[in-house]
Amino acid sequence: MNARDHATTTARGSDLARQIVVLSAVSFMLIAAVIGSGAFGNTAVEDQQGGALDTDGSYLAPAGPAFSIWSVIYLGLIAYAVWQALPRQRASARQRAMGWPIAVTMVLNGLWLVAARFGTLFLTVVVIVLLLAALGWAFRTAVVTRDPRGGVVDSVLIDGVTGLHLGWVTLATVANTAAWLTTVVPPSWEDAADAIGVAVLVVVALIGLAIAWRSDWRVAPALALAWGLSWLAVERLTGEPTSTPIAIAAVIVALVVLLPPLAVSGLRLIRPSID
Template identity: 55%
Template sequence: MNATESARGSDVARQILVIAAFVFMIIGDAVGLGAFGGTPIQDAQGGSFSPDTSYLTPATEAFAIWTPIYLGLAIYVIWQALPSQRARDRQRSLGWLIALTMVLNGLWLVTVQFLSVWATVVCIILLLAALVATYLRAVRTREPADGWLDGILIDVVTGLHLGWVTLATVANIAAALTATVPSDWESAASVVGVLVLVVVAVVALGLSASGGWRIAPVLSIAWGLGWLAVARLLGELVDVPIGITAIVVAVIVLIVPIVARLMRERTLAD
């Protein structure tokens, strides 16, 4: 019995839901970029998300990471809708979760426009939790026979998405605190920022290790950290300790997984 013959009604519903979730995310993204009368994200919430306002917000160029993530999701949506993918166990296991991550992604973009800055924190934490669940399930269900396309559209795209949202969650919480705490707390920004980046390093390495030292999550985290360093060293809101720490952490979270992966492959080869 082939995949198409063994398909269930819920499989078609899943495929349709994934398509609808992607459309919702794109509409939310358009609103977040200022379309339909919305305010661009960097100007929303009184400018709380601007790299010139919050110490842990990367330079705006960092958000170019969304291009490969959205492109990968778009291709995934088309691919998963094919009859050949309808009844695959991996699609059944992951399709619903990937749809949830896209819905929460779009919901965050809408929340930025219409609700409070702390509502965006709640939303992005939910998105992060959904991405962690998706990533861990992708790791558990991955088989060599799944092929390279499956690996790119599910594992790599999910890893990039998770890595970026991990750093974005930190930036979102920092932006919310910046918008609400007394201004004299700014004197502790350097120390707190450095400590937070140390935690980011631990989390990034933990994510990579849990996936067999996968590179995708740490790649997007390192990308964001690099642009955070640019914002803190060359932007209007200068903070040298945070900028230098961001560079060091970016290098660590890239080098350690690469070395660990090479050592593991060498051990397996022996």
């Protein structure tokens, strides 16, 4: 196996099918994203489900600018879909391992937007939990099949993009679930919103650290998670509903999940033998 094509020597009939499926999956995701953005005059995502998915839909919703990370993730997925379709990637062992899981995440990404537009709020929770599970599978596969000879493009478009997707959807799952619960629990529960929100963020910290540990301290998931947590803090300090305890907890958790992977990465740059 060489660094240029990271491939096995013989292509299989299923390899072309895999490439086509990935291209079809990213096309479906993009069509769903355009519709979900309200580009054709329909209701945008944040205004669907009675506004439950907007930044004021729950105590755990991040501020609007946080969602700009989708542009980075989508561009990365588009670039991956084009790159994996190149002839020299067809018989790649790495692509054989990663193409199908990433295609599943693209489809579920699009299905979430369909569920938000045409389904129920509970259905969006079901779909995003499935998306989170698929991303966990995809990212774990990326880590296990990692080949240091794969090159920068391989690292960025597989490990990097999948990691960002996983980190962001981890927080998005929390926000989506909180939005749904806000519509079904008794109003009296709001008196305990600060305590519940802080407790949930503690769990998020544990999940973020677990992802980092299981991925050999990859930085990408932590970056996306810390990004979302930072904007959650901004929204709780400047938006509605306001919660200073949740905002402070969000900042602390962002540091907790981000600093260890950054520290390990820094040590590896200084002392490569640490691996």
